[in-house]
Amino acid sequence: MKVLVVGGGGREHAICWKLAQSPKVTQLYCAPGNAGIAQVATCVEIKATDVEAMVAWAKDNAMDFVMVAPDDPLALGMVDALEKAGIPAFGPRANAAVIEASKAFSKELMKKYHIPTAKYETFTELPKALDYIRAQGAPIVVKADGLALGKGVVVAATVEEAEQAVREMMEDHKFGASGATVVIEECMVGPEVTVLAFCDGEHLVPMLSSQDHKRAYDGNKGPNTGGMGAFCPSPNYTPEIADRCMKEIFLPTVAAMKAEGRPFKGVLYFGLMLTQEGPKVVEYNARFGDPETQPILSMLDTDLMDIFQACVDGTLDQLDIRWKSGAACCIVLASGGYPLSYEKGLPISGIEEAAKSSTVFHAGTKLGENGQILTNSGRVLGVTALGETLPAAIDNAYAAARHITWKDMHFRTDIGKV
Secondary structure, eight states: OOEEEEEEEEEHHHHHHHTTTTTOOEEEEEEEEEEGGGGTTTEEOTTOOOOHHHHHHHHHHHSSEEEOOOOHHHHHHHHHHHHTTOOOEESSEEEEHHHHOHHHHHHHHHHHOOOBOOOOOEEOOOOOOOOHHHHHHEEEEEEEESTTTTTHHHHHHHHHHHHHHHHHTTTTTTTGGGGGSEEEEEEEOEEEEEEEEEEEEEEEEEEEEEEOOOOEEEETTTOSOOOEEESSSSOOOOOHHHHIIIIIIHHHHHHHHHHHOOEEEEEEEEEEEEETTEEEEEEEESSSTTTHHHHHHHBSSSHHHHHHHHHHHHOOOGGOOOBOOSEEEEEEEEEETTTTTOOOOOOOOHHHHHTTTTTEEEESSOOOOOOOOOSSEEEEEEEEEEEESHHHHHHHHHHHHTBBBBBTTTTSSSSOOO
């Protein structure tokens, strides 16, 4: 099969790396890809959000299957357009991707179908949002309604902080149109766990649980990022909690989307808070998480292409999905200054040495003129290692990560330990 993966980050490198292991995949392409992806797939210079150009290229080059990984092209209807062109595509259609593209939609869905989540209100007018914050007090959570690169959520410790967040979203347009509507909700307390699940519109198969670290610096301090590291499985996600999540959250969500005429096919991401009252939904995403995908797919023991096809064909219940024993950990190596301003085009050394004991997934890299790998983004590499236990996987990932250097590189030293 000729397969195209849409995207160009660490998540897409992990997907391409896993698909390249499938005997079914004879030719693998990625658009736009990056320097690491180029080692396992042929990269094509098309923006991930350019729906028209992507569909035209897939058609002209007779792709048998397309996997759309990022949130933006899913929300823009790339899967719909590919299907219309007669090309099987993995990922939700636009009317189902709205579960991530609109926080207001997802909260209304949970309210309507009694899926446990935080109490909330939605606002389109700044004065009413500010009044609500003052009435509720802090801590409180402020969310931009639309897509904001994983940075549109502020957990405010004070009323002043919450007011500032709302003003930045609604008045200063920090996230453009995504912040025109805000969702303000109670601050839930408890361990956070992520569960990604394969869906075929009717059936759902959860992957291994995982946990990602969003804050830029050690001790969960600093600004929110796209994710500074992740590990799986989560020791907090017990079989009892997993059973409860399946009955109270996972299956009801898939059934709700089907009932709404928005059957969800692809990967549904459940961000969960394990509160004293039980597990509750923090957020949904309509795709693989990044960097959670890197450790999760490293643990997958089933052909990923088989899973993708089953999701598209509606036969997921007929597939036996297997996982390796042990644990996996991914350490994100970032540019100095990320997630704010940072330099690009810096030469990286030590990748080959690190790759002897880990898998180094490229999140933001490009090839220099002499074949040298250069930094090209805020999050640059995701060093992912396995271990028989979680502490062993964490130690292995850090040992490998310490081989890699570039000017002003930084990474958290407490992934999996806080």
